[in-house]
Amino acid sequence: MITPLEQTVLDCINDDELIGWVQALTRIPSVWKPELGIGEEAAARWVQARCQEMGLSTAFEFVQPGRPNVIAVYSPPVPPQLGRERKRLMFEGHTDVVTEGDPSKWTDPPFSATIRNGRIYGRGANDMKAGVCCALMATKAIAQSGVRLDGDILLGIVCDEEGRMIGIKHFVEQGWADQVTACIVCEPEENHLCIEQKGVMWVKLLIRGVMSHGAMPLTGVNTAYPMARFLTMAQALEEREIVRHPASPFLGRPSITPTILMSPVRGGGEPQNNVMPGATECTLDIRLIPGQDPDWIATQLEKMAAAACAIDPRLSYDFQVIEVRHATRTDREHPVVTTLASAFTDLTGQAPIYGGVPGSTDGTILNARKGIPIVTCGPGDIYIPHHIDEWVSIDEIKTAARMYVLAAMRYLGASAR
Numbered sequence: 001m002i003t004p005l006e007q008t009v010l011d012c013i014n015d016d017e018l019i020g021w022v023q024a025l026t027r028i029p030s031v032w033k034p035e036l037g038i039g040e041e042a043a044a045r046w047v048q049a050r051c052q053e054m055g056l057s058t059a060f061e062f063v064q065p066g067r068p069n070v071i072a073v074y075s076p077p078v079p080p081q082l083g084r085e086r087k088r089l090m091f092e093g094h095t096d097v098v099t100e101g102d103p104s105k106w107t108d109p110p111f112s113a114t115i116r117n118g119r120i121y122g123r124g125a126n127d128m129k130a131g132v133c134c135a136l137m138a139t140k141a142i143a144q145s146g147v148r149l150d151g152d153i154l155l156g157i158v159c160d161e162e163g164r165m166i167g168i169k170h171f172v173e174q175g176w177a178d179q180v181t182a183c184i185v186c187e188p189e190e191n192h193l194c195i196e197q198k199g200v201m202w203v204k205l206l207i208r209g210v211m212s213h214g215a216m217p218l219t220g221v222n223t224a225y226p227m228a229r230f231l232t233m234a235q236a237l238e239e240r241e242i243v244r245h246p247a248s249p250f251l252g253r254p255s256i257t258p259t260i261l262m263s264p265v266r267g268g269g270e271p272q273n274n275v276m277p278g279a280t281e282c283t284l285d286i287r288l289i290p291g292q293d294p295d296w297i298a299t300q301l302e303k304m305a306a307a308a309c310a311i312d313p314r315l316s317y318d319f320q321v322i323e324v325r326h327a328t329r330t331d332r333e334h335p336v337v338t339t340l341a342s343a344f345t346d347l348t349g350q351a352p353i354y355g356g357v358p359g360s361t362d363g364t365i366l367n368a369r370k371g372i373p374i375v376t377c378g379p380g381d382i383y384i385p386h387h388i389d390e391w392v393s394i395d396e397i398k399t400a401a402r403m404y405v406l407a408a409m410r411y412l413g414a415s416a417r
C-alpha cells in the first residue's frame with residue numbers, strides 16, 4: 001500500500017519533464033569513437049547538470065580522455081542514532097551506447113528520439129538512457145518533496161559498460177562503492193526484478209609443437225591431437241558442471257563452449273593441405289551460473305592442458321584466463337529486492353516478475369569486487385537493446401521512476417521532516 005508520505009513524493013514526479021529528459025539524453029550521441037577520442041563526455045555533462053540543478057554534490061572523473069564517470073550523492077542530514085547503520089542505495093547506469101549501424105536502416109534518424117505509439121525511438125533510449133533518467137527523476141522527486149530519508153542515494157552513471165567496463169572498475173577503484181549497501185542496476189528489464197546474472201570467463205590455450213611436411217609427420221610434432229584431447233576433457237568438465245550445479249530457473253545451465261579454434265594460428269602462415277602446422281589455438285567461452293567457482297574451473301582446465309601435452313616432451317602450451325566476470329545472485333528476501341517488489345505491486349496491482357540477466361552488467365563488478373547486493377531492474381524491452389529502431393515504452397518509464405522512489409524510501413527509511 002502506498003502511504004500518504006510516499007504519495008507526496010510520487011506527486012513530485014513530473015512526467016513531461018521525465019519524457020523530455022529521456023529525449024534530450026537520447027539526442028546526445030554517446031557512441032565511443034576511439035579514432036576521434038569522442039565518447040560519453042557530452043552525455044555525462046548533461047547528467048551532471050541535472051544533478052547540480054537538484055542540489056546534489058557531484059563528481060566528474062575522467063577514466064580516460066573523452067570517457068568520464070558522473071557520481072552524485074543525495075545525503076540528507078540523519079538523526080545521530082541512525083548514523084552507524086546508515087544505508088546507501090546506489091542507482092547505477094551507463095552513458096555509452098552501441099553504434100547505430102547504418103542510419104538508413106532506421107525508420108527515424110537514430111538519435112532523433114521520436115515519439116510514436118507510446119514509445120521513444122532512438123539508439124540508447126532503451127539501453128539505457130531511460131533508466132538513467134528514471135533514477136535522476138526519482139532522486140529529484142525525493143529531494144524536492146521535503147521528505148527526509150534515513151540514508152543516502154548515490155547515482156553512479158559511468159562510461160564504457162558496453163566495452164571493457166572501465167567506467168565501473170574505475171568507480172570501484174576510486175572508493176565510491178565502499179559505503180554502498182545495495183544497488184539497483186537500471187538496465188532495461190521491462191521492470192522485472194532480475195536477481196541473477198550469468199557470469200562469463202574466457203580462456204585461451206595455445207599448444208606449440210613442431211611444424212613439418214604432411215608426408216613426414218614424425219619429423220615434427222602435431223598439435224591438433226593434443227588439442228582434441230583437451231577439448232574432449234573440457235566437454236566432460238562441462239557435463240560434470242551441469243550435474244553438479246542444477247539449472248537456474250532464470251539462467252539455465254552452465255556451459256563451456258569452444259568459440260575459436262585455429263591451426264595454423266595467426267601469424268603461422270597460410271593453411272596448406274600438405275603442411276602440418278606448428279601450433280593450435282583455442283578460445284573457450286565459459287558461461288557461469290551462481291554457485292560455480294571460476295578459479296576452480298580454470299585450474300581444472302589448466303591441468304587438462306598439461307595432461308593433453310604430457311605425451312610428448314616437445315609439446316608446450318600457454319594457458320591464459322583472458323577475462324572473468326562472476327555470476328551473481330541476490331536473495332529474493334533481501335530488502336533491496338522486497339522493496340522493489342512491493343513497489344511494483346503497489347503501482348501496477350500485479351505480482352512482481354523475477355528474472356535473470358543472460359549477460360553481465362556493471363552490477364557484476366560491484367557484486368564481485370565489493371559484495372554489493374544488486375538487482376537489475378529498469379524500463380525497456382529486454383530484447384531490443386542494440387537493435388535497429390531501438391525503443392522504450394513511455395508507460396514503463398513512468399512506472400520505473402515511481403518504483404525507484406518507493407524502493408528508495410522503503411529501503412532507506414523515510415519520515416516527514
Ligand SMILES: [Zn+2]
Binds near residue numbers: 094127128161187
Ligand atoms: Zn546497458
